[in-house]
Amino acid sequence: MSFRRLVAPVFLAVAVSIAAFMALVVFAASRQDAASLDAENQVVAQEMRAIHEALAVLVEDNAWWDASVENIHITENIAWIDSTLGESVMGISQVDGVFVIRTDGTMAYANFATDLPAPHAILDEGLIEVVRAMGPRENLVPLTRSGYLQVEGRLIAFGASMVQATGANKLPDIDLERLPAIVFISDVGADDIEAVGKNNALRALTYQTEAPAGGTFQLIPGANDRAAGYLAWTAAAPGSEMIRYLIVPALILLMIVAAAMTRFVRRASRLVEELARANKAKSAFLASTSHEIRTPLNSIIGFTELISLELYGKVEGQKNKEYLQLIRESGEHLLSIINDILDISKLEAERFEIYAERVDPREVARAAGKMVATAAKEKDLNLEIDCLPGDVLSDERIMRQVLINLLSNAVKFTPPHGKVTVTGKIKGRFYTIAVEDSGIGMSKSEIEVALSLFGQVHDNMTRSHKGTGLGLPLVTRFVDLLDGTFDIQSTPGVGTKVTVGFPLYDHDPHV
Template identity: 35%
Template sequence: MLEYMASDTDEAMLNSEANMLRAQIKQSAVNISSTAEDNSVWNAAYDNIFTNFNEEWLINNYGENVQFLSNINIFLVYGVNNNVLYSSSEMGQPPPAKLLASGLGSYLSTLTVDDNITTVKPTGIIEVDQRLYIFGASLIQRSDNPDTTKITPERRPAVIFFHELNETSLSIIEENLSLDNLQLRIDDENPGNFLNIDQSVSKNIFMTSDTIYFQWNAKTPGADFRHQLLTPLIIVISLVTLAFLYFYKSASNMFTALRELDKTKSNFLANMSHEIRTPLNAIIGFSQMIKNETFGKIGGEKNSEYIGHILDSGTHLLSLINDILDLSKVEAGEITLHKEIFKVQDVISEAITGFKPLMKENGIKLHNMIGDVSITSDVKLFRQIIDNILSNAIKFTPSGGRITLSNNIKKRKLEISVTDSGIGMTEDELKTALTTFGQVQSAYSRDHQGTGLGLSLVAQFIKILDGKMNIASQKNQGTTVALTFPI
């Protein structure tokens, strides 16, 4: 019985490790496919690659963007005439012709779209010269086309990203999943602990080798436990082992379910936000054209008023969706920093310019006292932090109020202070505002509803930049947000 229990435990552990590895490979493919979608569902790409091929545009845009993508070893743009329009790869990688000759080229030639809005983004695994790659592809498509009319199925150029499962990437997977000596094997041996590269790992597989699999040294808690037993205690320890196995399996199943639930939530938020953003951009664009009377006068004051409401609501909803996308990226750990030296004053001035119409409409005065100082940081993330803080200050400052921006340098740290004369918060309200989706309830705040992600996102963004955020606020007196960044 003890032998059976040990064997059953070790088999369960092996299956658990294989399932974790299978899930990791699938998730990597999804991430690469999302990267391909971001670089193909794009009006400019549609116009310059599919409609009127512009090689200079392709090189200038993809050549510059692709080199900053982590975990991408090869990049291709494959044309509708089965030709490579553009390629970029690390040194020592196989040429595009070999990748396509594996069967991938024939497969891509079968992909079509039958409308101008649906995204086609397959994933798969390809083996070339006994080297294994995960690929994600996406057909060129418009990003804001409201036309849902079906068309005759047609081919589109495909954007394809490849990630090699080499020694480096396997070591990362090994560490993340706590596997021992994870290897990629291509031979005819019959290993004890392995995961075949088959349909359970990916639907689309293109390989020339007959046998290819992952192998590692699986944990053997059952056998290890058995070897340590003393003969006089076998019966007692057997009962303990049964209890341990029950607890271990229950805890493992609970942990796996919670992790999958969190991952599903993040993927749902990201996917839904992407799906909503495309038609929403069209609504905002058409509403703006109608409001501006681009194609003729609007009949009736009420019609003009309602169009304004549609435009304002659409813009507000787009802001909420962008917040949700940022949250999903933070939770998935998908934010990659691109640090550079930039002038803080320039970035903040650009942010202020974007808020000037809103401040003028609300009768709010802003005093910009930011000095001439430069820092090394991620300028995009820095701008998002400033935008969120300014947006909150404007949103919760009544008409006739003021906002002041100033800076101070201490011990190689830059402190930026944003002070407003707004409604302020109590200590308990501040704690609520800093939680994810937390919203302070008041008569004024109910007129300025959002996702409740603003301060929570800022706190997470500034942590990623190795900075700090301190907030001092008094009810009906105003708020000061102090942001500290490494120089």
């Protein structure tokens, strides 16, 4: 068992979980910050709009009046204007100035606070254009405009409304499409802006005539598409603040996770080392035991063969001869099993030695074919070997064992009158040999079982064959030992194709 394979998924899962959690927190915080900023922008826009719209309501109430038409347009009664608008309206806290503009755009009346810019300066910043653009009038329909101006670095709110008759009093016919307009203005000073910020929990809300270089700000639209200035403030960032509050708990949590992972790594390391020692001890035991069993078993097989040859006396009875043959076959089968166990044990214990040399794969394929030719003939199988020329750098004995195992499986699991083919060719840096049969085939899950140690696929056909389930596992380990390649493709009821690749002679597999 590889320690890296054991802990890598755990570390990956922990790292992905932490990264995903952090990404989720950052995403949620950014969404919360964006929502908060959007809400603040809406509040600022609404509060600023409310200031000039309040002026619009107030000025419309004074312009939508028969007395205004009579005393402003018909007679231009300055005394009435001054007493009704100049004195009474100027007493309202939100109004800092009153203008009456004639139909030709000239100023008929002005009354404003002494600290405001001069009337002409206010009119020249676009107010005259706003008034001139109002019209033509419609009977019984108020015509009102409101907004902001930037005058000498100050923010001025205005509300302008054309005087209109309500129809309550009998007035002379008015044929003009345009009538004079009343304008109320308000100086929106720093205290007003600060009050808006405090009332709506906006930090450091200030008015600026130029666009700030950075930070959060909002354009104040002016008359006739002119910018009336900018409102800047320090945006609330609840999401970012939440992340700052979570830094310390997160660091503590990471320290706990790191401590837990360190403890896990130590325990896992000890476990892997113990398992590796146990596995090597098991493999060493199997290798030693298999070796000890193989020696007397060779003697049993040899003596049985001598008795069968009747060199030292005749064997009486047909049954005795049959029993001798069974003893020999069983011994040979047991010897092949022990050889496989010995090989796998050496491989697991990393004691298997290879002797790489220049090998002709065609000769190896032909030799392996001869080993299974008798079994193939007994089942009337068509065994074909077609390998192109090529030289490989490999251990001939191991390479032959790989092909014998593959051919043995192919012959074993192919029904009578079937076909087994062996093809070899150069493909890239490898000489590939494919063993293909028309046997019972396997599903994906069955392939996984067949490739595992002592794994056997159980069905009606495989139950009729003896084996340890070490054939394909040995092949994969031998191929890996030789720096080769392995691939298996199989379809139930169609057949199986196993392709192994061996490094070419002019290619160093360790480079």
